[in-house]
Amino acid sequence: xxxxxxxxxxxxxxxxxxxxxxxxxxxxxxxxxxxxxxxxxxxxxxxxxxxxxxxxxxxxxxxxxxxxxxxxxxxxxxxxxxxxxxxxxxxxxxxxxxxxxxxxxxxxxxxxxxxxxxxxxxxxxxxxxxxxxxxxxxxxxxxxxxxxxxxxxxxxxxxxxxxxxxxxxxxxxxxxxxxxxxxxxxxxxxxxxxxxxxxxxxxxxxxxxxxxxxxxxxxxxxxxxxxxxxxxxxxxxxxxxxxxxxxxxxxxxxxxxxxxxxxxxxxxxxxxxxxxxxxxxxxxxxxxxxxxxxxxxxxxxxxxxxxxxxxxxxxxxxxxxxxxxx
Numbered sequence: 001x002x003x004x005x006x007x008x009x010x011x012x013x014x015x016x017x018x019x020x021x022x023x024x025x026x027x028x029x030x031x032x033x034x035x036x037x038x039x040x041x042x043x044x045x046x047x048x049x050x051x052x053x054x055x056x057x058x059x060x061x062x063x064x065x066x067x068x069x070x071x072x073x074x075x076x077x078x079x080x081x082x083x084x085x086x087x088x089x090x091x092x093x094x095x096x097x098x099x100x101x102x103x104x105x106x107x108x109x110x111x112x113x114x115x116x117x118x119x120x121x122x123x124x125x126x127x128x129x130x131x132x133x134x135x136x137x138x139x140x141x142x143x144x145x146x147x148x149x150x151x152x153x154x155x156x157x158x159x160x161x162x163x164x165x166x167x168x169x170x171x172x173x174x175x176x177x178x179x180x181x182x183x184x185x186x187x188x189x190x191x192x193x194x195x196x197x198x199x200x201x202x203x204x205x206x207x208x209x210x211x212x213x214x215x216x217x218x219x220x221x222x223x224x225x226x227x228x229x230x231x232x233x234x235x236x237x238x239x240x241x242x243x244x245x246x247x248x249x250x251x252x253x254x255x256x257x258x259x260x261x262x263x264x265x266x267x268x269x270x271x272x273x274x275x276x277x278x279x280x281x282x283x284x285x286x287x288x289x290x291x292x293x294x295x296x297x298x299x300x301x302x303x304x305x306x307x308x309x310x311x312x313x314x315x316x317x318x319x320x321x322x323x324x325x326x
Contacts, residue, residue, distance in 0.1 A: 044071045046282035051079035052086025052099030053183050054207060055227040056269050059125055060099050062301040063290045070289070074282045082207055083183030084108075087272075091117050096277035097287075100270040101127065101183030101227070105196075118275040120321045122287075122314055124294055126304035128228040128252035129188060129265040132238040134217050139168050142242035142249035145264065148192045151175070151223070156200045161221055175203035176215035176224035182207060188225055191264040213238065228252055229302045257304045268310070269303070278325040291318045 050060055057080045064076035081089060083100045090098035091111040103121070104112075112119060131148065133140060139161070143151075147165070151158050151173070161168040178185040180197065185205075190196040204215055209226045216222035217237040231240050231252070242249035245263050256262035271290070277283045290297070291314055298305040306314060 042281070042285075043073065044282045044285045045073035046075075046280060048074060048076040048097065048277075048283050048286050049079075049095040050077065050097045050099060051081050051089050051095045053083045053101040053269070054080040054178075054209060055101040055127060055182075055184055055229070056099035056124075056271075058229060059269065059297060059301050059303050060097075060271070060290075063293070063297050064286070066293070066297070067286055067289045071282070071285060074286065076286060080207070082179070082181030083186065084181045087111070090119075090272060090274070091115055093117060093274075096274055096280075096283050098272040100272060101267070102187050103270065104272060118324070119272045120275065120278075120317055120324070122271040122273065122291070122317050123268040123306065123310055124271050124290065124314065125269045125298040125306065126257045126310075127267050127269050128254075128257040128262050128304060129184060129225060129267060130228050130231040130252045131223065131225045131241045131243065131265075132216055132231055133223050133241060134220060135237055135239050136220060137239055140165075140241060142244055144244045145192060145246075148243075149194075152177075152189070152199055153193045154198045154200055171221040174215070174219040174222045175200075176212045176219075176222060177203055177205060178209070178212070178226065179205040179207045184226060187267055188265070228257070228304065232302045254304045258307045273321060275321065275324045278321050284322070284325065287318065287321070291315065 050064075057078055061078045064078055067074065067076060078099070079086070083102055086095070086098045086100065087104060087108040088111070089095045091108060093115060131143065150156065151164060152175075158164060159173050161171045161173055164173075177188075185199070186196045189199045193199060206212055209230045212224045212226055213230060213234050216224040217234070231238055240252055242251045243262065243265060244250070250256050250262050252262055252265070257266040260266065273283070273287055278287060294311075294314065295305045
């Protein structure tokens with residue numbers, strides 16, 4: 001499934017748009033995809049500004065493209081400044097919605113409070129943060145969280161695979177990962193190294209996950225991490241490692257992320273809409289569309305849909321936002 005160009009530089013969105021159109025409009029399809037309350041009931045116009053996580057961007061871009069089929073006079077722009085960069089813009093009042101691959105932190109809450117930016121938190125999909133090696137790697141299938149910390153922790157000097165496990169070959173370790181503005185970086189370092197932002201610095205960072213894909217795939221001893229979607233798009237080049245956090249090796253998958261067995265690297269993905277912005281019909285229309293069609297959008301954009309409990313909370317969050325926005 002192709003992902004729109006805003007999020008997957010250079011890939012055509014036609015297949016995704018067609019698939020989503022079919023899912024949303026098909027008679028007899030699931031109720032999640034056919035209940036377009038709000039967005040299709042009136043002719044809207046204006047703009048909706050979104051920025052933030054590069055992980056969440058493909059999901060929001062997919063929602064924006066299919067929403068445009070119903071509301072062509074509404075222009076939804078989706079930027080990828082990273083979760084931290086997105087919150088900075090959001091709390092400055094520069095955007096209407098912030099994409100995030102982690103919850104808003106205390107400093108960001110203070111920044112929003114100081115500018116009078118009120119918001120609500122939506123969980124719109126799930127992700128299985130995926131540790132990858134090149135397809136050619138034939139010596140490792142699973143790493144423990146302890147080994148991952150040994151590799152990635154602040155001050156780590158591990159630079160060869162045989163330092164991780166003497167059974168591994170004498171192969172230089174080449175590390176690739178997200179930059180420090182990324183919510184993926186924040187989440188991984190917190191869960192693996194025990195503190196958000198705690199990481200060795202002698203690796204190749206990028207805010208573009210496609211660069212990480214290329215780096216790992218092009219290095220015999222490469223290892224990196226990013227969202228599940230990017231692995232799914234590159235299974236011809238990469239191998240996903242199973243993770244053992246103490247209960248045995250578990251592969252990243254839709255089921256393992258939804259049932260909580262892929263721990264600690266399964267995570268929710270967020271939208272943060274501004275209450276003030278949601279008072280504009282075009283913004284609320286887009287949010288209603290996003291929520292009403294979250295399952296089809298997530299599946300077609302190769303994300304992991306919400307479980308039933310998360311879905312119920314999302315609908316409650318939308319109702320709360322509507323009441324707050326008046």
